[in-house]
Amino acid sequence: xWVSTVSYSxxxxxxxxxxxxxxxxPSVYKFTHFxxxxxxxxxxxxxxxxxxxVRWKLKKYSVEFYEIIRGIPSExxxxxxxxxxxxxxxxxxxxxxxxxxxxxxxxxPSLALSEENRLFxxxxxxxxxxxxxxxxxxxxxxxxxxxxxRVEPMNxxxxxxxxxxxxxxxLNDPFTRFLEPEKLKSLRSGTQSSLTGVGLSIGYPxxxxxxxGVVVISAAPGGPASRAxxxxxxxxxxxxxxxxxxxxxxxxxxxxxGPEGSSVELTIRSRGEVKNVAxxxxxxxxxxxxxxxxEIRGSTKDATKVGYIKLTSFTxxxxxxxxxxxxxxxxxxxxAFVLDLRDNSGGLFPEGIEIAxxxxxxxxxxxxxxxxxxxxxxxxxxxxxxxxxxPLAVLVNKGTASASEILAxxxxxxxxxxxxxxxxxxxxxxxxxxxxxxxxxxxxxVARYETPAHIDINKxxxxxxxxLPASFPKDENDFCTCVQDSSSSCFLNxxxxxxx
Numbered sequence: 087x088w089v090s091t092v093s094y095s096x097x098x099x100x101x102x103x104x105x106x107x108x109x110x111x112p113s114v115y116k117f118t119h120f121x122x123x124x125x126x127x128x129x130x131x132x133x134x135x136x137x138x139x140v141r142w143k144l145k146k147y148s149v150e151f152y153e154i155i156r157g158i159p160s161e162x163x164x165x166x167x168x169x170x171x172x173x174x175x176x177x178x179x180x181x182x183x184x185x186x187x188x189x190x191x192x193x194x195p196s197l198a199l200s201e202e203n204r205l206f207x208x209x210x211x212x213x214x215x216x217x218x219x220x221x222x223x224x225x226x227x228x229x230x231x232x233x234x235x236r237v238e239p240m241n242x243x244x245x246x247x248x249x250x251x252x253x254x255x256x257l258n259d260p261f262t263r264f265l266e267p268e269k270l271k272s273l274r275s276g277t278q279s280s281l282t283g284v285g286l287s288i289g290y291p292x293x294x295x296x297x298x299g300v301v302v303i304s305a306a307p308g309g310p311a312s313r314a315x316x317x318x319x320x321x322x323x324x325x326x327x328x329x330x331x332x333x334x335x336x337x338x339x340x341x342x343x344g345p346e347g348s349s350v351e352l353t354i355r356s357r358g359e360v361k362n363v364a365x366x367x368x369x370x371x372x373x374x375x376x377x378x379x380x381e382i383r384g385s386t387k388d389a390t391k392v393g394y395i396k397l398t399s400f401t402x403x404x405x406x407x408x409x410x411x412x413x414x415x416x417x418x419x420x421x422a423f424v425l426d427l428r429d430n431s432g433g434l435f436p437e438g439i440e441i442a443x444x445x446x447x448x449x450x451x452x453x454x455x456x457x458x459x460x461x462x463x464x465x466x467x468x469x470x471x472x473x474x475x476x477p478l479a480v481l482v483n484k485g486t487a488s489a490s491e492i493l494a495x496x497x498x499x500x501x502x503x504x505x506x507x508x509x510x511x512x513x514x515x516x517x518x519x520x521x522x523x524x525x526x527x528x529x530x531x532v533a534r535y536e537t538p539a540h541i542d543i544n545k546x547x548x549x550x551x552x553x554l555p556a557s558f559p560k561d562e563n564d565f566c567t568c569v570q571d572s573s574s575s576c577f578l579n580x581x582x583x584x585x586x
Contacts, residue, residue, distance in 0.1 A: 202240040205524060207231070209250045209264070212520045213257075216530045220457045223257045230256065247526070259531055260290055261517055263336055267525035272343070274519075281372070283343040284350065284365045285309020287431035288322065288335050289487065289511065299323045299330045299355070300338045303511055304429030304485035306372075307398065307560070310365040316354060318429055318485035323360070324353035343367070374399045375407035379418050380566035382580050390580055393420035394565050397441070400433030400489045405440035412444065412473050422477040422584055425497075428507065428560055432488025435516065439464055442496045447474040449500040450538040452492050454516065461533060477584035478503040482550055487511035494548045495537035504584060505550040514544030552582065 199207070210231050213222075222230075230253065238249040250264050265273060285306030291299070299321040305312040322330055325341045342350060344367050352363045375397055382390040393415030397408065412423070425445075432438075442451045447468035454462040468474070480503045482494050491510050497503035516533045536542050557576045558568055568576035569583065 200240065202243065202246040203235060205243075205246050205522065206234065206238075206240055206249055206253075208522055209528060210234075210253065212522070212528050213254070213262075213530060216518065216520065216532050217257070217262065218456050218515070218531050218533050219257070219259075223259070225256065243524070254528070260334065261515055261529070262531045263334070263529050265527045265529065267527075269336075269340070270519070270521065270525065270527035272340075273527075273529070281343070282346050282369050283367055284311045285370045286311045286316065286342060287429075287485070287487075288338060288342075289431070289513070290335060291321070300333065300335055302485075303431040303487050306370055307429075309370050310368060314363050314365060315356075316352075316363065317356060318483060321355040322352055323355055326351055327353075372399055372401050374401050374404045375411050376562050377411040377415060378562045378565065379415060379420060380569055382569055390422060391418065391420045392569060392583075393418075393423045394426065394562055395423060396426040396562050397490075398430055400430070400435075400437040400441075402434065402437070404433070404437045405444065408441050408444060409472060416473075420476075422479075423473065424479045424481065424565070424583070425503070426481045426560075426562075426565075427486045427490045427494055428481050428483040429485035430487070430490040431485060431511075432490055432513070435489055435492070438489030438492045440470070442466070442493050443470040444472055445474060445478060445497060446500060446502050447471040449496070449502075451496040452538070453536040453540065454533045455536055456533050460536075474502075479583050480505045481554065482507040482510050482548060484508055484511055484547075486548070488513045491543055491548050492535060492537075495539075495541070495543065498548065498551070499538035499541075504552070505548065506552050506554045506578075506583075507550045508553065509549050510543070510547035512543055512545045512547035514542055514546075554578070 210227075214227055234249055234253060238245075238252070240246045240249055247264065247266065254262055254264050286309075287303040287305075288300045289303045291301045302311075302316055302318055302320040302322065304318050305316050322338065324330060325333075325338060328341065330338055344350065346367055346369050348367050350365055350367065352365065354361055354363055375395065377396070378394045380392045380394055382392060393412070395408065395411050395415075397404065415423070439451055443466055446466050448466055451464040451466060453460050454464070478497065480494050480497055482490070482505060486494060486507075487510060491513065494505060494510065498505045514534050514536075515531050516535055517529050518532045520528045520530060522528065534542065534544060537548070555568070555576045555578065558578070559565060559576060567574055568578055569580065571577060572579070
């Protein structure tokens with residue numbers, strides 16, 4: 087006979103034999119907590135109660151089950167397990183039936199998934215696991231998946247690609263993007279030793295007051311754009327008369343590239359002036375490292391030999407090329423170095439880490455952070471350092487971006503180098519490339535980084551210790567003049583170059 091009930095949460099009740107204490111706890115705890123609560127009431131009351139049966143009722147599904155609660159052993163209790171087992175078995179069967187219906191309902195769409203649906207889900211899972219912002223731009227990522235499978239047409243590969251692009255666009259992250267198979271191949275070729283185009287690295291304007299369009303981060307020395315006088319900070323307003331105001335940088339990059347010998351016309355805003363520039367595409371050989379020896383004359387005792395190293399990009403084997411340049415200059419008895427990162431728009435993240443290890447024998451290079459905070463730390467044990475002690479100056483400008491900023495930030499925050507120039511571009515997010523099963527791919531923002539001083543440089547950049555003279559040249563052949571000739575307008579004396 088059931089004479090008392092404790093209401094625990096909506097849809098659940100615990101009925102049991104009379105007790106001296108009846109406790110009511112209105113709550114929305116989960117079912118397992120409710121079960122523990124009922125047990126506690128029965129087992130804590132020892133006023134003549136040797137055993138009792140608790141009935142659980144889940145009203146939503148009209149399922150009942152019973153359980154023996156053993157207190158002090160008694161003969162009466164020993165006679166009840168058969169009843170309990172039988173009733174529990176009925177409960178298990180009922181729950182299994184409910185779960186079967188529920189699973190059948192939930193799985194029915196999955197059983198009908200097409201190949202196109204599976205490709206879409208592969209892209210969805212990649213972003214779900216890797217994307218840095220786990221709020222997914224303030225939307226329910228699971229709900230987006232279900233809605234897309236129900237609403238978005240995916241009857242052909244192009245329709246599936248369109249659905250994936252739409253999903254990626256919902257993140258409102260310009261650096262996370264979908265790549266068709268040919269674009270993925272093109273992206274990978276960009277980190278090789280050469281490519282065909284006009285020699286421009288481009289990005290989004292970081293200054294809210296900048297005109298709309300695509301900003302020039304850097305122009306490859308000696309390339310078509312550099313020869314035409316295009317400078318870092320210039321705005322590309324149109325490419326072949328196509329307005330860039332709402333154009334993504336990767337679509338713009340595709341338009342700038344093309345067959346060798348073909349032409350492209352750019353509308354450029356430079357220093358307040360708008361001009362049209364026609365460029366001929368050519369094969370750009372990426373020679374990431376150039377070096378030169380400069381001797382600063384003085385008294386014999388004070389003579390200084392400075393090794394100048396210009397690093398233009400972080401491509402494959404850039405770190406090896408930097409090592410070779412240092413060894414070559416060291417063989418000429420240099421006793422100080424200048425590392426020029428101006429107009430270096432970045433490249434391969436691991437190469438930036440390896441080059442930092444060349445100059446430092448201890449310290450943190452960079453903190454990798456996600457939505458939960460610091461996820462990884464890249465630091466140094468000194469085993470790869472070959473130039474950790476010579477005086478070092480680093481040159482930066484607004485074309486210094488991404489991996490270059492990681493390197494410059496590490497050398498500055500660890501007080502390994504004096505930084506000259508102007509604030510850098512400010513790209514503080516890290517992307518990884520994921521290839522999908524059909525050869526297409528996703529570039530996903532997986533983290534952000536902080537300098538060793540825990541500075542988030544995104545849209546802020548690395549602030550230099552000192553400015554450079556306005557006329558300071560970018561060509562390695564003219565660098566020596568600025569550190570040798572005190573009458574030159576770009577002169578930078580030795581004491582200032584290597585002091586804080």
